[in-house]
Amino acid sequence: MTERDIPEGWSPARAREPDHTNRTPNIGETQAFGIPATGSTSKSVKQQTENNPEGLPIIDHHSAQTIPPSKRSRPLRRWMKSWVLWSILLALIPGSIGFIAMAMLLKLPAAPNCPSIFWPLASASVRLHCAQLAASKQTVDDLLQAIALVKQLPQNHPLRGEIDRFVEEWSRDILQLADQSFQAGDLEQAIATAQKIPQDLPAYKLVDEKIAKWESIWSKADGIYQAVQEELQQRRWQSASLLAAKLLRIDNKYWSSTKYDQVNRLIVSVREDGDKLDKADSLAKTKVVDNLLEAIKIAEAIGKDSYFYQKAQELIPLFGRKMLELAQAKMDARDADAALDIARQIPDSTKLQADVEDFISLADAQRSAWIGTVSSLETAIAQAQEIDPSRPKYNKAQDLITRWQLEIEDVARLEKARTLASQGTINDLAAAIIEAQQIPSNNPRGSEARQEVGRWQAQVETIEDRPYLERAEQLALLEDINSLQAAISEASQIRRGRALYPEARKRINSWTAKVQRIQDQPYLDQARDLAQTGDLNAAINAAQTIASSGRALSGEAQAAIDDWRGQIRAKDNWKRAREVAVVGTPDALLEAIRLADKIPSSNILRLDANVAIDQWSQQLLDIARSQSSSNLSKAIETAQLIPRGTTAYNTAQEQIRNWQQLLNPQPVPQPEPLLPQSSTPEGTNL
Structure with missing residues (x-):
């Protein structure tokens, strides 16, 4: 019996129901033991026999009228006497009987039909056979059906040993299928499959152990995966790669292959996206419009399945805000055209459409207001009033409208004040100042009004104080002490804080x-x-009073004092140098050279000092030469005292090299000894 004998929908429960289907033989068929089937023609034949007990042929009166009896019986007798017919019958009948007998002997008994078996009456061998067929399909449900078929047999059954062996094998097959689900990455399915094994089976003790092992492996792998994600969040790519490599040692094909490849792709993708966001952020920090647009494009290119998608979506509005800030900076610099150009380039992906529209509306209004006329301010107010109360910039628009309404009043006052000030007289300027001072300092044009008032006030003060300064300049033309002092007195009448005070103070300082x-x-x-x-010394004392007075000639006097003191020091050094050189020792000569070298090159004594330094250097060289006859090391030390730049320096250096060669002679290379040539004596036999 093969698997095709068991339908896919067969179950042991269904198999226990007896087959109640009535099978009615067909008309004309013969049942077993030669009994005719119901509905055959045997009944009519029997009735005819009973009606004709003598066995006489039944005569059909209708046919007898047309066919004579002698003509019907003649062909029958001729057929019965044919020897050919009997020969064929004698050959076929025994052969057919023999063939049928051999076929019945050789035919194997039919295998049981498992789906139609009534299981309460089924034998153990039949149950075991059907269970093996079910288990051969190697599915969880079929294996469980196989176990259910045989586990109900009594413990003392002769086949119990074999049954237990099969049940153990099928239970392990179920665990193997569960492990396959686990290896495929479906932990829940694996656990559910393993738990389907009946708890009363000996193999069930492996279920908890197996599940615990699976959960431990899964927990370890998931921990590694979570750690990788944390490292990716911190942008530690190298550490994430090292952690991901641990998945290769996980005893699970899903984690060590599929999930490992997925994590590696994730790391590469996250790293690329992270680099893109870093580049976008760097571009945005430059605060250049083109760079900000490029940063937005980079952030938009990061897909929804990216690890940094949410971060990118958060950065896009921030980059848009930076563009708005640049546009606002242009507005603050009163460059409305540049500001509007920046605002119109902000992409819709920044989700700042409402802010951009309000900014453009207010920028147009402010550009109109900057013209500064009453009509332009009224136009600006009308433009700002178009912003709906539901808009984000509505409050700012209302503040600007209030400001511009006040500014309209201020503009009228300033225009009137400027008209008065244009006359240029003190009275007109004073009237203009009074008019402009009526504009409060906290009004939009308050600062401008203060500037105009200051300018007009300076004009008034200039008109009032210019005569004093002109008279002072006339007095100072003689440039004698009395005239200059009179000019100073006249210019001093211009008080501090007046418009001409800086100019007057400059003239006073000069005079x-x-x-x-x-x-x-x-x-x-x-x-x-x-x-x-x-x-x-007397000159220094005479000039010291002027130098310390802080008056006009104090700097010049101090410079003269410094020069005179330098001359005194030069004389002292020159005197001491000559005195020390008289001793004639190397140390004394070296000290004399040092003192003489302190004399400045601008001093007249420097020429004499240079000549003396050359002489003393030559003396040092002579001393060194005299020392060389007894102590070369001492001679070298003395020669090294000669300073660079003197006439004896080069000669001393050459002499030092010669003496050093004498102290440390180079070894003369010895010629290699010649090896004696070996010769063979005559007559020597080798």
Whole structure:
């Protein structure tokens, strides 16, 4: 019996129901044991026999009228006497009987039809046979059906050992199918499949152990996956890759292959998207319109399945806001055209359409208001009033409308004040100032009004104070002390805070310096005369008073004092250098050279100092040469004292090299000894 004997929809419960279908033989068929089937013609034959007990032929009167009896019986007798017919019958009948007998002997008994078996009466072998057929399909339901067929047999049944072996095998097959689900990544299906094994079977003890193992493996793998996601959130790509590699060691094909590949693709994708967002953010930080548009395009290109999709969607409105900020900065700089151009480039993906529309409306209104006329302000108010109360910028529009309404009043006052001030007289300027001061400082044109008032006030002060400054300049033309002091007195009448005060103060300082120079110049000249005579200390004392006074000539006096003090130090150094050089030792000569070298090059003594330095350097070289006869090391030390730039320096360096070669002679290479050539004596036999 094969699997085709069991329908797919067969179940043991259905198989227990007996087959009540009535099978009615067909008319004319013969049932077993030679009994004619119901509805055959045997009844009519029997009735005819009973009506004709003598066995005489029944004569049909209708046919007898047309066919004579002698003519009907003649062909029958001729057929019965044919030897050919009897030969054929004798050959066919025994052969047919033999063939049928052999076929019946060789025919195998039919296998039981499992779906139609009444199971309460089925034998153990039949149950086992049908269970094996069901289990051979290797599906969970069929394996459970196989177990259900045989587990009801008594424990003392002769086939119990074999049945238990099969049940154990089928239970393990179910666990194997569950493990396949687990390996395929369906943990819940695997657990559900394993738990279908009957709890009263010995194999059920493996279920809890198997489920615990699956859950442990799954939990470990899921923990690694969560850790990878955390690393990706922190943008630690290398660490995420190292964690993902741990999935390869998970004892689950789904996690070690499918999920591992998925995680690797995720890392690559997330890294690429992260780099894109970093680039977009860097572009946005430049605060350049084109870069912001490029940043928005990059963020828009990140797909919905990306790890950074939500982040990208959050950045797009922020980039749009930055564009609005740039547009607002242009508006603050009163560049409405540039501001409107930026605002119109903001993409719809930023979801700032309402803000952009309000910005454009207000920008147009502000551009009209900047013209500064009453009509332009009225136009700006009309444009701002078009913004609906439901719009985000409605409150700002109302504030601007209030401001412009006040500004209309201020513009009228300023125009009147400017008309008055244009006359240029003190009275007209004063009237213009009074008119402009009526504009409150917190009004839109308050700052402009203050500026105009300050300008007109300066004009009034200039008109009032200019005569004082002009008279002072006339007095100072003589440039003597009395005239200059009179000019200073006249210009000092211009008070601090007045428009011409800075100019007056500048003139006063210039005239004061001239007075001080006239007063102090004789004292400075006297000090210079003392310096010419060589009495530098007296010259310094004479000029010190001027230098410390802070007057006009104090800087010049201090410069002269510094020069004279330098001359004194140069003389002292030159004197000490000559005194020290007299000793004639190397240390004394070196100290003399150092002191002489301190004399500034601008000093007249520098020429004598240079000559002396060359002489003392030559003396050092001579001392070193004399020392070389007894102590080369000491001679080298002395020669090294000669300073660079002197006439003896190059000679000293050459001498030092020679002496060093004498102290450290180079080894003379020894010639290699010649090896004696071996020769074979004559007559020697080798």
